[in-house]
Amino acid sequence: MNIAPALVDIVGSRWVKTRPAELLAYDADGLPGYRAMPSIVVLPGSRDEVCAVVRLLAKHKLPFVPRGAGTGLSGGSLADGSIIIGLNRLTKIHRIDAGNRLAHVQPGVVNATLMRALAPHGLFFAPDPSSQAACTIGGNVAENAGGPHCLKYGVTLNHIAALTVCLPSGDLVTLGSSVSEPDGYDLLGLFIGSEGCFGIATDIWVRLLPVPQAVHTLLADFASVNDAARAVSAIIATGVVPAALEMMDQSTIRAVEASIYAAGYPVDAAAVLLAEVDGLAAGLETDVRVLTECCRAAGARSVRVATADADRARLWQGRKKAFGALGRIAPHLVVQDAVVPRTQLPAVLARIHAIGQHHGVNVCNVFHAGDGNLHPNISYDANDADQSARVHAAMQEIMQACIEAGGTITGEHGVGLDKMGYMDELFDDASLAAMCSVREVFDPERRANPGKVVPVHACREWGGKGSR
Amino acid sequence: MTDHITTLVNKVTHAHTHSTPLRIVGGGTWLDAQRPCAGDVLHVGAHRGVVEYTPGDLTITARAGTTLHELNAITAAHGQWLGLDPAAAPNATLGATIATASDGPLAMSLGRVRDQVLGLECVTGTGERIRAGGRVVKNVAGFDLVRLHTGAWGTLGVITEVTMRLRALPEEDKTFVVAADERVSLESFLAPLEAMRIAPLALELVNSAMAQQLGLPQATCLLVRLGGNTERVAAQVQSLRAMGDVTEVAHQPFDMLQRIEQPLDLVAQVSHMPTLVTATWRRVLEQCSLHQLWQPLLRASLSRGMVRVVIPHATHLKMTDANAAALASHLAPPGAHAAWQQLPAGAWSAVPCAVSDALSAGIRDRLDPRHVLNRGLLGETFVEAARDRDGATV
Numbered sequence: 001m002n003i004a005p006a007l008v009d010i011v012g013s014r015w016v017k018t019r020p021a022e023l024l025a026y027d028a029d030g031l032p033g034y035r036a037m038p039s040i041v042v043l044p045g046s047r048d049e050v051c052a053v054v055r056l057l058a059k060h061k062l063p064f065v066p067r068g069a070g071t072g073l074s075g076g077s078l079a080d081g082s083i084i085i086g087l088n089r090l091t092k093i094h095r096i097d098a099g100n101r102l103a104h105v106q107p108g109v110v111n112a113t114l115m116r117a118l119a120p121h122g123l124f125f126a127p128d129p130s131s132q133a134a135c136t137i138g139g140n141v142a143e144n145a146g147g148p149h150c151l152k153y154g155v156t157l158n159h160i161a162a163l164t165v166c167l168p169s170g171d172l173v174t175l176g177s178s179v180s181e182p183d184g185y186d187l188l189g190l191f192i193g194s195e196g197c198f199g200i201a202t203d204i205w206v207r208l209l210p211v212p213q214a215v216h217t218l219l220a221d222f223a224s225v226n227d228a229a230r231a232v233s234a235i236i237a238t239g240v241v242p243a244a245l246e247m248m249d250q251s252t253i254r255a256v257e258a259s260i261y262a263a264g265y266p267v268d269a270a271a272v273l274l275a276e277v278d279g280l281a282a283g284l285e286t287d288v289r290v291l292t293e294c295c296r297a298a299g300a301r302s303v304r305v306a307t308a309d310a311d312r313a314r315l316w317q318g319r320k321k322a323f324g325a326l327g328r329i330a331p332h333l334v335v336q337d338a339v340v341p342r343t344q345l346p347a348v349l350a351r352i353h354a355i356g357q358h359h360g361v362n363v364c365n366v367f368h369a370g371d372g373n374l375h376p377n378i379s380y381d382a383n384d385a386d387q388s389a390r391v392h393a394a395m396q397e398i399m400q401a402c403i404e405a406g407g408t409i410t411g412e413h414g415v416g417l418d419k420m421g422y423m424d425e426l427f428d429d430a431s432l433a434a435m436c437s438v439r440e441v442f443d444p445e446r447r448a449n450p451g452k453v454v455p456v457h458a459c460r461e462w463g464g465k466g467s468r
Numbered sequence: 469m470t471d472h473i474t475t476l477v478n479k480v481t482h483a484h485t486h487s488t489p490l491r492i493v494g495g496g497t498w499l500d501a502q503r504p505c506a507g508d509v510l511h512v513g514a515h516r517g518v519v520e521y522t523p524g525d526l527t528i529t530a531r532a533g534t535t536l537h538e539l540n541a542i543t544a545a546h547g548q549w550l551g552l553d554p555a556a557a558p559n560a561t562l563g564a565t566i567a568t569a570s571d572g573p574l575a576m577s578l579g580r581v582r583d584q585v586l587g588l589e590c591v592t593g594t595g596e597r598i599r600a601g602g603r604v605v606k607n608v609a610g611f612d613l614v615r616l617h618t619g620a621w622g623t624l625g626v627i628t629e630v631t632m633r634l635r636a637l638p639e640e641d642k643t644f645v646v647a648a649d650e651r652v653s654l655e656s657f658l659a660p661l662e663a664m665r666i667a668p669l670a671l672e673l674v675n676s677a678m679a680q681q682l683g684l685p686q687a688t689c690l691l692v693r694l695g696g697n698t699e700r701v702a703a704q705v706q707s708l709r710a711m712g713d714v715t716e717v718a719h720q721p722f723d724m725l726q727r728i729e730q731p732l733d734l735v736a737q738v739s740h741m742p743t744l745v746t747a748t749w750r751r752v753l754e755q756c757s758l759h760q761l762w763q764p765l766l767r768a769s770l771s772r773g774m775v776r777v778v779i780p781h782a783t784h785l786k787m788t789d790a791n792a793a794a795l796a797s798h799l800a801p802p803g804a805h806a807a808w809q810q811l812p813a814g815a816w817s818a819v820p821c822a823v824s825d826a827l828s829a830g831i832r833d834r835l836d837p838r839h840v841l842n843r844g845l846l847g848e849t850f851v852e853a854a855r856d857r858d859g860a861t862v
Contacts (some may be wrong), residue, residue: 057640180805184822189615239636281699411606
């Protein structure tokens with residue numbers, strides 16, 4: 001049947017996209033090499049319209065894929081022949097409650113837009129993914145997004161007070177509370193990071209933090225990656241919690257310096273560390289001194305400190321735009337995401353380098369070193385079959401190396417489509433089956449973002465030993 | 469250690485097969501809150517010890533029966549700490565802390581329990597061993613069953629092993645007290661805090677009865693725990709002087725706060741909007757007066773809008789269950805939430821069940837279909853029909 005007319009009845013003809021030329025904008029997200037055409041894109045303009053659309057799809061047992069800005073890096077918002085529910089029209093910031101450090105927003109509000117709206121109140125929302133100029137708060141919730149500053153401030157999970165969620169049935173529920181700390185199962189925590197498989201958040205209450213009184217940014221320059229990694233360990237052990245602690249290797253530095261985003265990084269350095277301390281002005285210079293000493297003791301050739309906003313912004317520009325700079329090198333850029341225990345960083349980085357060499361691909365590392373959250377990236381041409389195969393093989397080995405080091409396959413980008421193949425290696429059958437069974441409570445018909453996160457073969461009937 | 473797990477799996481599987489409830493007991497502290505919970509005791513406290521601790525990773529993996537006390541001793545030797553300070557007996561276990569999501573004053577700066585657990589292993593109500601999360605500090609692989617088990621009171625699985633985030637101990641860790649002038653209102657006393665540039669590890673308002681218990685001046689007091697380098701601590705002390713005289717307290721009142729609650733006390737935690745915290749505070753005091761419960765011990769985590777009240781056993785000896793139930797129903801002002809920690813056994817029925825919604829009930833049905841784990845502990849009702857339904861599929 002053709003569901004489009006019924007969707008038009010709900011949202012109006014302007015907000016139902018069915019022509020191939022219109023759908024083309026929705027055939028990919030930030031994961032290169034994957035394209036999937038949705039059958040329809042529907043763009044509801046209110047919570048009621050979201051529910052009406054979801055209820056209609058429930059009635060006809062049609063699958064759907066919720067989508068924010070489509071900046072995801074794991075293929076999570078790809079919809080192969082199914083219906084995309086785009087949340088981009090839901091851009092209202094309903095309320096900023098400065099006294100209670102809480103904001104009530106719609107899911108389509110762009111992360112950076114919220115930050116700008118909060119600035120006059122002296123407040124900010126902590127998660128700051130590199131895509132923050134485009135990504136939405138709804139997407140941040142779906143992916144449990146992080147960013148450079150989550151080393152000190154935590155990820156999205158730690159900053160959401162409550163959600164109103166439209167379940168795949170079309171029913172609305174509220175998870176968490178915007179006015180108190182409720183008892184019961186932490187369904188809010190369970191929902192955050194569920195990648196669109198549990199429903200659509202239509203209202204989001206985000207917790208806010210006061211903008212730090214002072215911020216100092218350091219750039220330390222190392223002749224070896226190993227030295228930089230040792231500096232990271234030393235800093236983490238001091239008790240000073242940097243707001244961010246980022247590492248870029250030589251390939252990344254050179255790509256950045258050759259681009260319009262040049263930040264003045266030393267191009268002959270094997271690695272640079274970008275560290276930031278913030279908070280109360282008192283004692284901050286002591287923190288800077290502690291960090292500087294850690295870097296020098298680990299062998300840093302130089303340590304530069306920026307305190308003026310303009311200087312700090314320049315140092316950060318290279319880091320925040322590194323993906324853009326890497327994107328210039330070749331038609332496609334695969335941004336990988338994995339986490340390893342922090343003491344494993346030097347060994348895993350060496351392993352990644354060796355894997356890259358073995359497959360003849362250039363791996364650029366730019367990542368959240370303080371968290372052990374790696375982003376090995378490879379610029380390549382996805383249309384070149386041989387190159388693609390080598391990149392794919394290298395990425396698989398890199399993931400394997402991270403798992404073997406006691407790490408995980410994703411720290412902030414999500415499993416989506418891209419990482420599903422590794423879930424079996426990370427979790428045993430019983431654990432995956434438990435995840436599936438929990439998903440079925442939210443979505444018994446598996447219609448919300450089907451075929452993502454947990455491989456279908458893992459979804460055996462959950463009954464437990466006793467009943468088998 | 470695998471023996472413990474095998475035994476545990478066998479016991480839970482047996483319980484599931486026969487639909488006989490089990491009451492999970494670690495250190496036996498929290499679950500002694502007189503909550504209704506039938507079943508054979510399932511001892512898990514012997515499953516203890518550190519599984520993995522690499523100080524440089526700032527994470528620790530330990531078996532659930534390990535006590536917080538042991539973990540703090542082990543990590544302190546490396547200049548690290550767990551950052552959890554729940555009100556608890558010294559033999560409180562890690563597993564129970566996670567299962568009950570019990571936190572304390574440090575939560576305002578270091579996060580609540582849910583913010584600090586990285587991974588866990590458990591045995592579900594059907595006897596399946598499952599793992600969730602991992603051993604690294606950032607992880608979004610799969611649905612977040614770690615959060616689901618944290619605070620589930622063991623009703624979705626018996627937690628057997630937990631990985632926690634650790635932190636480096638701050639260079640200085642000092643506690644200061646500012647006593648309120650009883651002639652001014654609570655609001656006036658606290659007003660300077662709003663614009664104050666401080667970032668304390670913990671900040672608790674305590675009433676004079678609590679202050680007395682803590683060996684502080686007998687007045688409403690603000691207890692402030694400051695951490696960091698010398699300059700930072702000194703600057704914050706200077707800021708605090710806007711509120712009155714600031715005195716350093718050497719005898720660790722925050723540690724004392726953890727030990728002040730006793731098994732037969734009434735204990736509740738009332739949370740509401742932080743801007744309404746003084747109203748919540750007054751409401752709790754009024755309700756206590758109304759029930760002639762004199763000298764309740766109060767403390768408030770101001771930035772969380774949370775007031776914790778302890779009514780010592782000696783002051784509620786004559787209280788009937790009906791009166792306790794009435795107090796339980798009316799302690800929180802409208803819109804606020806009272807999370808009861810300890811109540812007389814006969815008064816729990818007045819506390820609404822927090823897991824009766826369709827999603828929570830559905831999840832319980834999946835992970836513990838016959839409600840064998842801590843049956844009834846969360847005030848939920850178990851319909852035997854569920855057993856028949858499952859029984860038919862055997």
